[in-house]
Amino acid sequence: MTVDMLSILGAALAVSVGAIGPAFAEGRAIAAAMEAIARQPEASGTISRTLFVGLAMIETMAIYCLVVALLLLYANPFTQ
Amino acid sequence: MKLQLHPLQTETWFHIGPVPISAEVVVTWVIMAVLVLVSWLGMRRAEVRGGWLQSTLEVTVEAIADQIKAVIRSEPWPYLPLLGTLFIYLACANLSGVLPGVVAPTAHIETPAALTVIVFFSVQFYGFKEQGFAGYLKRYLEPNPLLLPLNLLSQITRSFSLMVRLFGNMMSHEFIIAIVLFLAGLFVPVPFMLLGILIGLIQAFIFTVLATVYVGGAVGATEAG
Numbered sequence: 001m002t003v004d005m006l007s008i009l010g011a012a013l014a015v016s017v018g019a020i021g022p023a024f025a026e027g028r029a030i031a032a033a034m035e036a037i038a039r040q041p042e043a044s045g046t047i048s049r050t051l052f053v054g055l056a057m058i059e060t061m062a063i064y065c066l067v068v069a070l071l072l073l074y075a076n077p078f079t080q
Numbered sequence: 081m082k083l084q085l086h087p088l089q090t091e092t093w094f095h096i097g098p099v100p101i102s103a104e105v106v107v108t109w110v111i112m113a114v115l116v117l118v119s120w121l122g123m124r125r126a127e128v129r130g131g132w133l134q135s136t137l138e139v140t141v142e143a144i145a146d147q148i149k150a151v152i153r154s155e156p157w158p159y160l161p162l163l164g165t166l167f168i169y170l171a172c173a174n175l176s177g178v179l180p181g182v183v184a185p186t187a188h189i190e191t192p193a194a195l196t197v198i199v200f201f202s203v204q205f206y207g208f209k210e211q212g213f214a215g216y217l218k219r220y221l222e223p224n225p226l227l228l229p230l231n232l233l234s235q236i237t238r239s240f241s242l243m244v245r246l247f248g249n250m251m252s253h254e255f256i257i258a259i260v261l262f263l264a265g266l267f268v269p270v271p272f273m274l275l276g277i278l279i280g281l282i283q284a285f286i287f288t289v290l291a292t293v294y295v296g297g298a299v300g301a302t303e304a305g
Contacts, residue, residue, distance in 0.1 A: 060241040
């Protein structure tokens with residue numbers, strides 16, 4: 001196994017494992033927001049704006065994994 | 081045929097003197113020129129009963145001001161020039177990738193990085209302006225002086241994630257289209273491009289809302305996110 005192959009494996013692993021947690025979390029957040037909107041349709045503006053901000057926060061974790069994968073694939077410090 | 085993609089590299093179009101000008105810079109300047117021209121045309125002879133362009137611009141500004149007001153719960157007008165410009169520019173920049181031959185400037189890391197630097201320093205500036213020098217610095221010591229390193233770290237990481245979120249979303253979307261086109265053929269990526277319009281608008285909205293939340297946190301109107 002060369003460093004290149006290990007980097008590709010690491011990148012795939014980082015994205016695939018790192019996407020699981022945020023996916024579940026975003027699903028729960030959206031389900032809760034749906035419930036809240038169904039109960040109180042008049043507050044849907046506030047709820048959806050807060051939901052977007054919260055989703056962005058959750059998504060950050062997945063994006064960190066994406067950054068790690070991109071660094072491994074395109075700017076790998078160990079292969080140059 | 082070989083698929084050549086590099087997410088961190090930019091393509092140089094031409095040089096002005098020693099300065100290399102990339103495609104993103106050209107697109108950014110074209111967007112800026114179009115926005116300035118449209119605003120100038122709409123507001124050249126502003127009247128109480130304006131034409132369709134003036135009304136459209138006024139409705140846009142009012143809508144953005146309402147959104148900002150709902151987040152920071154105080155007068156939105158001091159912050160509207162920065163945040164409104166951010167949203168309108170980002171919406172145009174994200175959507176410009178739909179035009180054939182145009183690269184969305186936000187799909188390369190330089191543009192989100194520059195915008196994030198602007199937001200970072202604006203947040204500090206508004207904080208100092210609203211709360212005074214000592215008052216704003218005291219916020220870093222709350223709720224406990226022990227948390228000073230964490231407060232500083234959160235300032236940096238949230239700016240970093242603001243940058244990478246925009247860049248990652250726009251860039252990965254471009255990548256998906258390129259890969260699907262490479263694997264499947266000419267008309268298969270069309271649904272992905274439609275999805276890209278939605279993603280571009282949502283990302284512009286999220287970037288602006290997060291910048292608003294940070295500004296609101298700095299001026300003391302809301303909790304910092």
